[in-house]
Amino acid sequence: MNRFLVLRDAYGSVQAILPDSKRHQFEEMIKSLNYESVLRIRGVVRNRGKARNPKIKTGDIELEIDDLEVINEAPPVLPLLSDQNALEQTKLKYRYLEFRSEDMQQKFRLRAQVTSRLRHFFEKLGFVEIETPTLSQWTPGGAAEFLVPAAKPNLGRFYTLPQSPQLYKQLLMCGGIDRYFQIARCYRDEATKSDRQPEFTQVDFELSFTSKEKVMHLVEELIKTAWPESLNEYEIFSSPFQRMKYEQAMNDYGTDKPDLRIPWKFENCPEKMASVLKTGVEEKENFSARMFIAKGTGRHCTEEQMSVWKKLIEINPHAQPFDIFIPPNQTGFNNWDSDFDTNELVTKYDIGPDDAVVFCWGETDGVQRTLGFLRNYLADTIDLRKKSGFKFVWIVDFPFFEKKQGNFECLHHPFTAPIKEDEIRLWKMEGLENIIAQHYDLVLNGIELGGGTIRIHDPKLQRHVFEKVLKLPTKHLEPFFEALSYGAPPHGGFALGLDRFIALLSQQGNVHTSIRDVIAFPKTKDGKCFLMNTPNEAPPGTLERYGLQIVKGDEKQNLV
Amino acid sequence: MNRFLVLRDAYGSVQAILPDSKRHQFEEMIKSLNYESVLRIRGVVRNRGKARNPKIKTGDIELEIDDLEVINEAPPVLPLLSDQNALEQTKLKYRYLEFRSEDMQQKFRLRAQVTSRLRHFFEKLGFVEIETPTLSQWTPGGAAEFLVPAAKPNLGRFYTLPQSPQLYKQLLMCGGIDRYFQIARCYRDEATKSDRQPEFTQVDFELSFTSKEKVMHLVEELIKTAWPESLNEYEIFSSPFQRMKYEQAMNDYGTDKPDLRIPWKFENCPEKMASVLKTGVEEKENFSARMFIAKGTGRHCTEEQMSVWKKLIEINPHAQPFDIFIPPNQTGFNNWDSDFDTNELVTKYDIGPDDAVVFCWGETDGVQRTLGFLRNYLADTIDLRKKSGFKFVWIVDFPFFEKKQGNFECLHHPFTAPIKEDEIRLWKMEGLENIIAQHYDLVLNGIELGGGTIRIHDPKLQRHVFEKVLKLPTKHLEPFFEALSYGAPPHGGFALGLDRFIALLSQQGNVHTSIRDVIAFPKTKDGKCFLMNTPNEAPPGTLERYGLQIVKGDEKQNLV
Known part of the structure; x- marks a missing residue:
């Protein structure tokens, strides 16, 4: 064993051998060498001839060592070997060691490949990539947004990290960037929801003078273009993807995210x-x-x-x-x-x-939802949701609003246009529950992969939705309403959850896969990073800098 | 005038004409139409024949109106016309109207084009695009980092927005991603420095088993690949770019960012x-x-x-x-x-x-710096710094440390490796001022476009720099030191300031150009966004959510 070692890099491994002539020089060194050390070897690549190992890709050759240098020695024991099964916490703490595994290398190379193809698709069609701010302004309604305190001369004020570039992309439409896209970092402070990450990535696009059908077609073409060769065996492209009305989905499957496998x-x-x-x-x-x-x-x-x-x-x-x-x-x-x-x-x-x-049995809506859950649970007993394969379906014709405790809320978001036929009823506030929104959700294997809408471009109607129907404060939206008033074109768009998409691709459609697996340095469900010990106490002097004081900390925690 | 109108979109404009047969139907409508309204016109494209206007691109044709619909009417007066000169504040408030100008359309399309080519360059060479977290951990030293308060169960703790993906990209090297790149959003809370933005974009890359010369060569190839055709007249590619030692730059030009024009x-x-x-x-x-x-x-x-x-x-x-x-x-x-x-x-x-x-005359270092400033000021009097043209220069062989008030600080950053010959002196702490770092800055027309270093991969040496030389707290860096200890390969990289690069490209090398011009929704020098009124008061309930209290606000401000 003191004459052989295996050299590995990101792309594969090869056997190196110490020839007799060099034994006295390097044998002791090799004997004392720890796994995962970084080496520089000079030598000659030789054909192994009859000694070839057909089981490995580089089995025909070996490297005869002429010179060997230890560049960075690893310790005798590592907390994690790359191909080892370990506790989630250990894996996250030593994420960089996990990265050395073939599985992780493949996942992240797949992610980069798919992302690149998504971008090429948009570029070819003349979409302009524009970066929108992440130090942003909060919008009423929606998920909890992270705050970012501002220093002087803005003491006591805050930026927020955006849930999506929604307002900015609509402003771009008002600005004549008629085709926009961005692979955008988005934020939601919802640590408790399962398999959510506080920051995630969204493939975001928007275009002017479009329609629901045009956007849906674009998304289908987008997915086909991005589809990795390694998954070509799955014939997903009996294009267009199936369409299903919200009502039918709820009636047949008890959910607007049915797994049609x-x-x-x-x-x-x-x-x-x-x-x-x-x-x-x-x-x-x-x-x-x-x-x-x-x-x-x-x-x-x-x-x-x-x-x-x-x-x-x-x-x-x-x-x-x-x-x-x-x-x-x-x-x-x-x-x-x-x-x-x-x-x-x-x-x-x-x-x-x-x-x-x-x-x-019981109240109809509850019956449907209950059966919807059970359908998934029963399917899990025979691994139907783990199995390979991809079933895309568009869910369309969503209700615009739902009534919750006597108030109307949006099923999706308030920038959505109603279908043409329902616009008058929206103005008149008649039968609001039955107004259909120009919204479309793309569902893959029972997972919501993304959604989009045709937006309201009439400033008066947009104000009406916020003030009269939703009864939300609009102070922060005044600049947006104003923008719509200066000749905003009709427009619509879509946002695809990139992490979720890559997670499903990397597991051949198995839904029991976490987006954490395809995020390089993810947070835990509790919003923690075990590797860098994030979040942590504020750096010295910064709270003063931002004019802030902690009034309530969590004492149960041990600061690391 | 009631028979003609000009139709415009993102790509150009064309004249539309109302034929006599339709006058009774649309003349009044056209008469009352405001500029910048959104129209839908159906009609026939006709050759203007002798009436052609050779001065405009579409001057050969006109659109004979058959049907006309006003989709979204603009008001009679707009706060800003796209080709109008206006106050900076007005322009930023109505950024979307400014976007309608040809100049802005070109700038952002140029930005997208160059960004795309930068990415293609890396992809072709097998670099893997990996997204690193922006909810991050602060690092000692360096610029002020924004805080992001965490909610339960992390009350009283904070994420920080990173100045760069430095640590994460080095961790990726430890993880066997031997070629990484990212177009990364970065943050610095330095509102007061001129022409800085609190968030900016960096073309970030890193690779294992490399050298200073290899990285510099890559950057040169990168810039050549990304170079837009519209600037091909500038012959910048007498490759490789000029190299200049720090000492020479300081001696000849009084700055490490000389404008060689x-x-x-x-x-x-x-x-x-x-x-x-x-x-x-x-x-x-x-x-x-x-x-x-x-x-x-x-x-x-x-x-x-x-x-x-x-x-x-x-x-x-x-x-x-x-x-x-x-x-x-x-x-x-x-x-x-x-x-x-x-x-x-x-x-x-x-x-x-x-x-x-x-x-x-006087103290040598001060003399050099004073003359360095004056050289730029004098050049400005005859517009030398505004003139078209691009002069790249590499500044190399920087000192690792400088002494400030008796303490050593890094001229750049503490993850930089010294040159091989100086490593022993670094260990022995002898003549620290004279130790040369493996750092390289790329300067274009006197502007620092980017910088990079070969990193320290030896955990003991890295700890030595922080603890013994810089005397900085290392508590938060322990996980990073640990990562280096498990067999980190030698590695190095570079980061290019994308906003600055695009700003210079879009102005043919004129340095008196602001990065604000090429950022879609920039902040002012004071960190404000006039369009969305950012930063603003915290959304209701959020301070409680994060267990925070404002102890010192800026009372001079009027909350919008």
Whole structure:
């Protein structure tokens, strides 16, 4: 072993061998060498002839060492070997060691490749890349924005880090940059939501004189152009992508982000079953009893599993009661003891011995959402959501507003235009719940990959939406309303979540993958970076500089 | 006039004409139409025949209006017309209107084009684009960094916005990403420095197993590749770019950022002149009397101008006394009454009637710097620094450290490696002032366009620089030192100031151009955005969210 070593760089590895003539000179050095040390070797590349190793790419050759120098020696033990499985925390703390693995090298090279192709696509079509500010102005509504305190002469004032370049790109449209794009860093202070990062990257574009269909077509072409060769086996391009109305998505799948790799759709329970379920329900109006058949999942529907799902679903305030039926004498948990003949169910729906009938009853909207969650959970038991493959679907015709505690809120964002036919009703404030927005979401494997809208370009209508419908303060939006008034062209755009897209690509469509895996130096769910110990106490003197005082710290924390 | 209108988009304009057959339908509409309104016109493109206007690009054709729709009407008066000269503040407030000008359209399309070529260059050479965090950890020393307060569970802690991706890119080198690049957003809270922006863009790259010469060569190739066709008349590519040692630059030009379009070099005053100047100077050690001849500037050296320069120069603590001599009987301000024969000067240096001899005496370093400033000021009187043209020069062999108030500071940054020959002296702390750093600055027309270094890859040496030489706290750098210890390859890189580069390109090399002109939505010198009224008061509830209180605001301000 003292005569061989393996040299590795970012692209591969090769065997080096110490010839007899050099043994006295380097043998001791090689013996004491630690893994992952940085070496400089001069030598001759030789054909290994019969000793070739066909299993490795460089197995035909070896490097005969003539001179060897240790440039930077690694310690005998490393906290993480690149191909090692370790705790998440360890991996994040030693992210640079994880980077040495083939898997990470591939992921980040894939990310760079796809990003480059996205840009080329826009450049070819004459889109102008423009960088918009990240030291920005907060906008009412929306996610929590990070603050950045300003120093003199702006003491006591703050910038905010933007959730998206929305206002700036609309201002560019007002400025005659008729085709804009940017791979933009965006920020959201929502550390608690699962698999979100406080900073993330968005492929952002906007164009003037366009339409919903034109933007959707552009996005389809964008994705085709960016698609990596390594995934060419997946035939996603039966273009255009499927379109589905919001209403249909909610009705068939209980979500506006359906994973269409799961073949199960909802339907009404048979009449007798529904009437049994209705008994004992207080609120008979707006009652539904709906179900879907989860093929091949029967054996996974154990009592234990059921109670886990129940707990998960009960978190949601709209949750409704549900149950699962599997044919008698199967390995599953039940059977369901009821007043109606389950044989009818088995026969009518051709339920096999390993199938499960998932059903839910109560207030319609809650029933749909509950079944929507269960559809994903059941699919997970047979790894349908992990499996390779890509199913894109456009969700369109979203309602503009939803009513929450008596007030109207936007389902997406307030810069969206209603469809032409609904504009008068928006002005008249009639049937606001039913107004359809010119919004389009792109969903991949049940994950929202991005969304866009045609924007309002009429300053009066835009003000009407904020002031009359949403009743939001508009002080900070006055400059924006003014901009629309100086001859803003009609415009619309889209934003694609780059991290999410790359995460799905890098795992062949498996949705149980984290965007952390494709972000070079991610934060944990708690917004921490274990590598650099971020966030940390303020540098000396800076709080004074910004005229600030900490009034409430978190004492449970140990400052590192 | 009621029959004609001009249609404009981002790419040009064309005349539209109302035919007689449509007069009754649209004449009133056209009459009442305001400039900059958004129109949709359907019609037929016609050859104007003899009525063609050869002065404009689309002068051969006109659009005969068949149908006309006003999509978004502009008001009768706009606060700014795109081709209008206006106050800086008005322009920034209505930046989107300024964007409609041909000049702005060209600048931002140029920026996008150059940025794209920069990226292609790196991609072709196998550099991997990696996005590094902007919610980062502060590093000791360097410019003031913006704070970003963190919410629960990190209350009382802060992220900082990075001045550059320095540490992250070095960590990537430790992680085997052997060629990295990024067009990176960077931040500096230095609102008061002239023509700086709180956020700016840096073309950042780093590679392993490289050398100073290799990096410099890469940068030269990078600039050649990105060079826009519109500037091909400037023959900058007598490759490689000129190299100049720091010492020579300081000696000949009094600055490490010499504008080599100015032909004047410094030299010692003639002996007799120097000895006269030395009289009355207290500190005779380290005394110099130096001068340069500013050809063709004599008429501009008025008494008034002199007193302006004196005031500007006196701000600098190292300033030394200076004076200007111009030959007798010229229009200039003086003559200098002295004990030595100025004829000797005139004859020896062939001083013409419109030339000025600028001289300065006192402590050597101060003399050089004073003359360095004056060289630029004098050049400005005859517009040498405004003139078209590009002179690149590499400044190399910088001292690693400089002594300030008894302490050593880095001339650039502490991650820089010393040259091989000086490493031992660095360990021994001998003659630290004379240690040469592997640093290289690229200067264009007297503007620092970027800089880079070969880094220290030995964790012990890196710690030594921070702890022993600079005496800086290293607590936050421990993870970085650790990373270097696990087999970091030798590496180095460069960062190019993109905003500055584009500003110079867009003005054919004129240095009196602001980076604000090529930033879409810039801040003022005071860090304000007049368009969006940034920075502003914190959104309701956010200070509580971050556990902060304002203890000192700036009361002179009116919150908008």
